[in-house]
Amino acid sequence: xxxxxxxxxxxxxxxxxxxxxxxxxxxxxxxxxxxxxxxxxxxxxxxxxxxxxxxxxxxxxxxxxxxxxxxxxxxxxxxxxxxxxxxxxxxxxxxxxxxxxxxxxxxxxxxxxxxxxxxxxxxxxxxxxxxxxxxxxxxxxxxxxxxxxxxxxxxxxxxxxxxxxxxxxxxxxxxxxxxxxxxxxxxxxxxxxxxxxxxxxxxxxxxxxxxxxxxxxxxx
Numbered sequence: 001x002x003x004x005x006x007x008x009x010x011x012x013x014x015x016x017x018x019x020x021x022x023x024x025x026x027x028x029x030x031x032x033x034x035x036x037x038x039x040x041x042x043x044x045x046x047x048x049x050x051x052x053x054x055x056x057x058x059x060x061x062x063x064x065x066x067x068x069x070x071x072x073x074x075x076x077x078x079x080x081x082x083x084x085x086x087x088x089x090x091x092x093x094x095x096x097x098x099x100x101x102x103x104x105x106x107x108x109x110x111x112x113x114x115x116x117x118x119x120x121x122x123x124x125x126x127x128x129x130x131x132x133x134x135x136x137x138x139x140x141x142x143x144x145x146x147x148x149x150x151x152x153x154x155x156x157x158x159x160x161x162x163x164x165x166x167x168x169x170x171x172x173x174x175x176x177x178x179x180x181x182x183x184x185x186x187x188x189x190x191x192x193x194x195x196x197x198x199x200x201x202x203x204x205x206x207x208x209x210x211x212x213x214x215x216x217x218x219x220x
Contacts, residue, residue, distance in 0.1 A: 004030065017029050019108075036054070047112060050063060050075055050095075053079065077097070078103070078108075099154065104154070104182055106158065126138070155181075155195060159195050160218075167217065173189040173190070207219055
């Protein structure tokens with residue numbers, strides 16, 4: 001799938017583009033807002049990964065121009081600006097998802113897979129879990145519990161999404177490290193236990209089930 005990456009920082013863009021190509025994406029890289037608009041006009045890109053702080057024209061202005069000219073590519077904002085007001089502004093301008101730097105590559109790839117499914121009309125964008133009390137929006141990457149949106153970090157969301165998309169499966173710590181932190185993670189596997197506690201505190205002690213020798217899964 002063709003993907004347009006608009007990011008001015010080569011230290012971020014070059015390894016990101018390389019990882020995306022390894023994952024099978026045909027990546028075009030632009031380093032400025034006007035350059036991103038020019039590339040978007042020249043090619044058909046189902047996915048656009050768009051930084052907000054760009055030279056020449058910020059990412060919000062680029063997104064506005066893309067939508068005003070009828071470009072319906074899925075837009076993922078990739079930025080250090082993680083405040084709620086920024087996220088709301090980006091989504092209101094026609095963005096489809098918002099990822100805050102620093103991000104983990106598995107998290108970026110999971111978000112792009114969700115956007116790709118939506119572009120192809122495959123898969124439900126919303127996934128229930130926790131005996132009907134929880135709801136994930138896999139495009140906006142938001143979590144609700146008992147009807148109320150709950151603020152979670154990118155890593156907490158990725159953990160919940162991994163579990164919720166396979167509700168019958170038990171995941172070991174090693175499974176979750178590989179899917180959420182990535183196979184190159186060199187830390188302790190018990191970091192998974194720490195993040196499970198974070199999620200339980202924010203949602204409910206019953207949101208994630210655990211069983212010795214089997215691992216974790218979402219409550220059913």
